[in-house]
Amino acid sequence: MITYQQETNLTTEEFSTVLVNSTLGERRPIDQPDRLKKMLEFGNLIITARDEGKLIGISRSLTDFAYCTYLSDLAVDILYQKQGIGKELIRQTKLAAPLAKLILLAAPTAIHYYPKIGMTKYEHCFYINDAKELT
Structure with missing residues (x-):
């Protein structure tokens, strides 16, 4: 269950x-445990899915609980995908911050x-990796 x-x-x-088992690890710093630790420390809304104690899914978000929730990581172990677990993680995240708009950037395969x-798809998104890129 x-x-x-x-x-x-x-x-x-x-x-x-769980990042590796979901394939999200391909786009996350899994070889940098200190960075992963900070991701957990500063992600202020973490919802998990467990099967008999084993972590099989995670929704890691940053939120103010009032206006916006940025769902940064949604990962479900590949052996558990296509069972509605990702959808339920999103639902539980939204329920934890009901006033906030839930926002995410989709992985290419998702x-x-x-x-x-x-x-709802929203086409106006911008990002920058390095402050030096600003002109």
Whole structure:
């Protein structure tokens, strides 16, 4: 039976394992445990999915609980995908901050998933990796 809960004490090992097992690890600093630790420390809304204690999914967000929630990491172990776990992690995240608009950037392989579960696509997004890139 899959259980969902808000957690504040995940280990970097558990976090790294679910990232790798979901393929999100391809785009996350899994070889930098100090960075992963900070990601957990400063992600102020973490919802997990567990199967008999084993971490099989995570929604890691940054939120003010009033205006916006940025869902930075949504990862579900590949062995558990296509069972509605990702959708439930998103639902639990939204329920934890009901006044805030939930925002995320889709991984390239998941870009078609979010509209299927009822999320609205918004085309105006910008990012920068280094302050030196500003002109």
